[in-house]
Amino acid sequence: xxxxxxxxxxAKPILYFIGVVVVGLGSLMGIxxxxxxxxxxxxIAVDFALSxxxxxxxxxxxxxxxxxYRKQRLGWGEGMTVTAAAWFVGMLVCAIPxxxxxxxxxxxxxxxxVMSGFTTTGLTLVQDMDHLSNGINMWRHxxxxxxGQGMVVLVLTVxxxxxxxxxxMYVGEGKDERLMPNVVHTARSIWQISLIYLGxxxxxxxxxxxxxxxxxxxAFLHGLWIFMSAWSTGGFAPMSQNILYYHSALYEIITxxxxxxxxxxxxxxxxxxxxxxxxxxKNVEIISFTVTVTVLTLLVTLGLMRDNVYPGAVAxxxxxxxxxxxGHTTTGFMSIYARQFYLEWGxxxxxxxxxxxxxxxxxxxxxxxxxxxxxxxxxxxxRRDVSRVALPEATVSVRKYHHIRDVxxxxxxxxxxxxxxxxxxxxxxxxxxxGMLCGYPFGMSAFEAASVTGNVGLSIxxxxxxxxxxxxxxxxxxxxxxxxxxMSILALAAYVAMKVKKK
Numbered sequence: 001x002x003x004x005x006x007x008x009x010x011a012k013p014i015l016y017f018i019g020v021v022v023v024g025l026g027s028l029m030g031i032x033x034x035x036x037x038x039x040x041x042x043x044i045a046v047d048f049a050l051s052x053x054x055x056x057x058x059x060x061x062x063x064x065x066x067x068x069y070r071k072q073r074l075g076w077g078e079g080m081t082v083t084a085a086a087w088f089v090g091m092l093v094c095a096i097p098x099x100x101x102x103x104x105x106x107x108x109x110x111x112x113x114v115m116s117g118f119t120t121t122g123l124t125l126v127q128d129m130d131h132l133s134n135g136i137n138m139w140r141h142x143x144x145x146x147x148g149q150g151m152v153v154l155v156l157t158v159x160x161x162x163x164x165x166x167x168x169m170y171v172g173e174g175k176d177e178r179l180m181p182n183v184v185h186t187a188r189s190i191w192q193i194s195l196i197y198l199g200x201x202x203x204x205x206x207x208x209x210x211x212x213x214x215x216x217x218x219a220f221l222h223g224l225w226i227f228m229s230a231w232s233t234g235g236f237a238p239m240s241q242n243i244l245y246y247h248s249a250l251y252e253i254i255t256x257x258x259x260x261x262x263x264x265x266x267x268x269x270x271x272x273x274x275x276x277x278x279x280x281x282k283n284v285e286i287i288s289f290t291v292t293v294t295v296l297t298l299l300v301t302l303g304l305m306r307d308n309v310y311p312g313a314v315a316x317x318x319x320x321x322x323x324x325x326x327g328h329t330t331t332g333f334m335s336i337y338a339r340q341f342y343l344e345w346g347x348x349x350x351x352x353x354x355x356x357x358x359x360x361x362x363x364x365x366x367x368x369x370x371x372x373x374x375x376x377x378x379x380x381x382x383r384r385d386v387s388r389v390a391l392p393e394a395t396v397s398v399r400k401y402h403h404i405r406d407v408x409x410x411x412x413x414x415x416x417x418x419x420x421x422x423x424x425x426x427x428x429x430x431x432x433x434x435g436m437l438c439g440y441p442f443g444m445s446a447f448e449a450a451s452v453t454g455n456v457g458l459s460i461x462x463x464x465x466x467x468x469x470x471x472x473x474x475x476x477x478x479x480x481x482x483x484x485x486x487m488s489i490l491a492l493a494a495y496v497a498m499k500v501k502k503k
Contacts, residue, residue: 011499012069014082017155019062021086024155025094026055031142032097036135044135047100055093080488081495083152087480088492090151091115094143101136103127105465108472115476117143118151119483120366122235122332122457125465125472129240134221137238141225147483148232148262148366149194153187193269194231201227201258208250230255231262232366235332235457242334243322252322255333263289263329263361265373267404284401285362288372288379292359293328296352300324303348320349323458328356330368332457339461342444350460354447357454358428368455368482370424374417376401381414423486427478428453434474435462452478 029052036045063070074082091114098110109125116123117140126132126140146154202224209219222238229236239245243252261269264285271279280286300320310316319336326333341350360369384399399409407413428449435445440462447460452475463475481489 012066013072013074014078014085015062016066016070017074017082018086018089019059019066021090021151021155022055022059022093023063024059025090025151026052026059028142028146029055029097029139032135032139035138036133039134041133041135044097044101044133047097048135048139051093051096051100054096058093077491077495080491084480084484084488084492086151087118087484091118091476091480094118094139097139098126098136101133103132103136106469108469109465112472112476113140114143115479116457117141117234117236118147119455119479120144120148120232120234120330120368120457121452121455121479121483122229123451123459123463123475124236125463127465129238132238137221137225140236141228141234141238144232144234144236145194145198145228148234149190150187153190189270190266193266193273197231197258197261198227201231201254204254205251208248208254209246211250212246212248226251226255227258230258230331230333233259233262233329233331233361233368233455234366235326235334237333241337244335244337249318252318252335255331256322256325259329259331259333260325263331263365263367265362265364265403267364268362271404279404282402284376284403285372288376289328289362292356292372292375293325296328296356297321297324299352300349303346303350303352306348307344307346309344309346309349324353324356327353327451327454327456327458328359328361330357330360330454330456332451334458338459341447341458341460347443350443350447353458354450357450357456357458358424360454360456368453370421373403374421377409377414377417378421380409381417384409420485424453424482427481431474431478434471438468438471449478453482455479455483 029048033045033048033052036042036048091111094114095107095110098104098113099107103126104110104113105125105127112123112125115121122144124140132140202220205223205226206220207223209223210216212219214222225236225238226243228234235242237243237245243255246252265283268279268283268285300323301316304310304316304320310319322333322335323341341353345353358369359375360371361367363371363373380399380401400406401409428446431449431452432442432446435448436442440448444460444462447458448462450456451458451460
């Protein structure tokens with residue numbers, strides 16, 4: 001029999017499910033451990049063995065201690081609290097192998113990189129990236145891949161069957177689409193889609209890498225890691241020069257294809273893969289994305305041409321459009337040096353980049369930002385309200401938009417979309433202010449804050465291990481808030497405040 005549901009027992013099912021997520025992450029450490037062992041990186045292998053043991057022990061103790069509460073029904077606040085807390089605890093335990101590796105200056109830097117990976121942001125504080133071990137590189141990109149699909153989605157896929165409140169945890173990760181009637185089956189469909197593309201994308205990049213002169217095993221690892229980042233719109237790369245390292249137009253074209261596809265809604269992927277190909281031209285998010293990409297590309301091109309930054313169409317595509325589409329999909333791959341943004345691009349092009357990073361990709365995808373669906377909803381609501389004012393009441397029709405199906409636009413949907421966008425703008429403003437308070441110019445602070453808020457990873461040269469610890473902590477919180485789209489973090493904060501108030 002389940003314990004009585006009272007205020008004191010609310011924390012117990014939350015702690016149980018946090019334990020489940022922690023066990024999942026501890027098990028995941030086996031992959032970089034195996035890679036490190038295969039390449040003879042014995043110190044790194046031991047680091048992962050110790051980290052996995054500690055993580056599995058912590059998760060196992062939580063599961064055993066609160067096992068009796070595993071079937072207790074979770075409310076909305078509790079489900080979202082599980083997600084927010086699991087991401088934070090996950091950051092703490094997944095930073096252990098980073099900290100043991102000696103590749104980071106502090107544990108805070110390690111936590112920064114874990115949160116950057118989980119949230120598919122792609123900013124990094126790692127030292128001497130060009131000489132990182134294969135085990136650490138595998139862990140960096142694996143965290144990005146898992147974070148893109150969602151930690152709770154992974155747990156729902158692998159470690160659970162039927163969980164009361166599973167949908168609340170799923171929504172807490174910034175997703176609300178049901179590909180299947182059951183949320184666990186939805187989670188499995190998301191992973192099936194991702195794994196299909198993982199095989200295809202790794203193969204394409206493996207071949208491209210060998211064509212560019214990399215050895216077979218190195219081309220495979222780089223192809224796997226770059227695909228994980230591209231599909232998860234994550235921005236991590238195994239070399240400090242990012243995509244510029246490869247000096248390959250083929251690599252750039254392949255990554256554009258996969259990070260654009262990766263920024264699309266999983267429900268859209270499911271619809272297309274099940275035969276509903278017309279969704280690619282009817283879906284409001286695709287229409288919204290096409291419009292904003294076109295407008296912002298013209299703006300970037302205008303800015304770069306005005307300052308005569310790139311001389312020809314090929315250079316404009318490889319340097320200008322690549323950064324723009326990378327920013328708009330919130331991927332963060334770069335084919336230029338970070339300081340070139342600040343020193344060469346000019347205010348018009350940088351303004352367009354900031355807008356692109358804040359708008360972001362699709363809802364229920366691996367991308368960050370406002371999301372194209374919200375932009376479309378707000379625009380449709382604006383048109384509706386203008387029509388109400390300008391036209392006779394009898395001629396004003398019900399407004400709809402097409403997102404997998406025709407959806408009637410009501411005031412609640414429009415209000416919700418607007419509130420989330422306002423929350424993003426407020427967070428971006430705070431991030432910009434934090435950068436300026438730490439002594440950085442407005443332009444650099446705004447660009448980096450847009451990248452952090454949109455979970456993008458493009459950098460203007462501000463983010464490094466040398467920035468103040470307070471700014472690192474602010475960026476960690478912003479990445480966490482923005483990736484989970486605020487609600488689950490607010491639920492966690494409210495839950496903690498309630499506990500403190502009672503005491």
